[in-house]
Amino acid sequence: MQSPLIQELIEAFRVLPGVGPKSAQRMAFYLLEQNKNGGSVLAKTLAKAVEEIGHCSLCRTLTEEETCSICQSSRRATGELCIVESPSDVSVIEQSGIFQGQYFVLMGHLSPIDGIGPKQIGLDTLEKRLNDDSVHELIIATNPTVEGEATAHYIQQIALKHQVKVSRLAQGIPMGGELEYLDSGTLSQAFLARKAM
Known part of the structure; x- marks a missing residue:
């Protein structure tokens, strides 16, 4: 049985379009095993983008x-x-x-x-x-x-x-x-x- 936090990470990847359970698991294990620094950068950038990006007041992009x-x-x-x-x-x-x-x-x-x-x-x-x-x-x-x-x-x-x-x-x-x-x-x-x- 997997750690609850690993399972939570896998489920988090599944919010992306086209990412099924196997792909999500592969991404999670890749970041945890081979690229923790990349995972940290991804997490910080994603948190910052979600917090700071909104819509243009004129065109809505x-x-x-x-x-x-x-x-x-x-x-x-x-x-x-x-x-x-x-x-x-x-x-x-x-x-x-x-x-x-x-x-x-x-x-x-x-x-x-x-x-x-x-x-x-x-x-x-x-x-x-x-x-x-x-x-x-x-x-x-x-x-x-x-x-x-x-x-x-x-x-x-x-x-x-x-x-x-x-x-x-x-x-x-x-x-x-x-x-x-x-x-x-x-x-x-x-x-x-x-x-x-």
């Missing part, structure tokens, strides 16, 4: 600042706003280097069955941002899933009320795929071939 570096940058086109579901989507788009505007991160998608409505994904905040007339185009980059498409349609209706142009990432993204798994070439093509909704 993850940051330790009040406003993230992208929103603060004077080199970004403030009139183009790319709508994504998660901070990892921002990271993928930024790695491609194709987009030079700003973002709005939904932190999910509409899912009435799960109790996730427009307010839970910040669409009230997005609408307030559209009220100031600085945004002239929304580029919707929600995942091409049923929920992502429903979210895109809802956002399109908000944009129409504010007379803001709406486009959707097009070519290159497979139906049912997710942005964080695309290569930068596919993502670049999707941005270049976006179409009005």
Whole structure:
């Protein structure tokens, strides 16, 4: 029978996506047997990140600042706003280097069955941002899933009320795929071939 603390560590690793009992056990034993220093660094960094990282006041991405570096940058086109579901989507788009505007991160998608409505994904905040007339185009980059498409349609209706142009990432993204798994070439093509909704 294993020590209760080792079992607790194994269970802690299981909160990560895709980590089952065997993988969690392997990670726990690796840190305890072969890399205690790495485990200490991981623990300190994780504790600090959980404590200090919050959401950008403008785009809602993850940051330790009040406003993230992208929103603060004077080199970004403030009139183009790319709508994504998660901070990892921002990271993928930024790695491609194709987009030079700003973002709005939904932190999910509409899912009435799960109790996730427009307010839970910040669409009230997005609408307030559209009220100031600085945004002239929304580029919707929600995942091409049923929920992502429903979210895109809802956002399109908000944009129409504010007379803001709406486009959707097009070519290159497979139906049912997710942005964080695309290569930068596919993502670049999707941005270049976006179409009005």
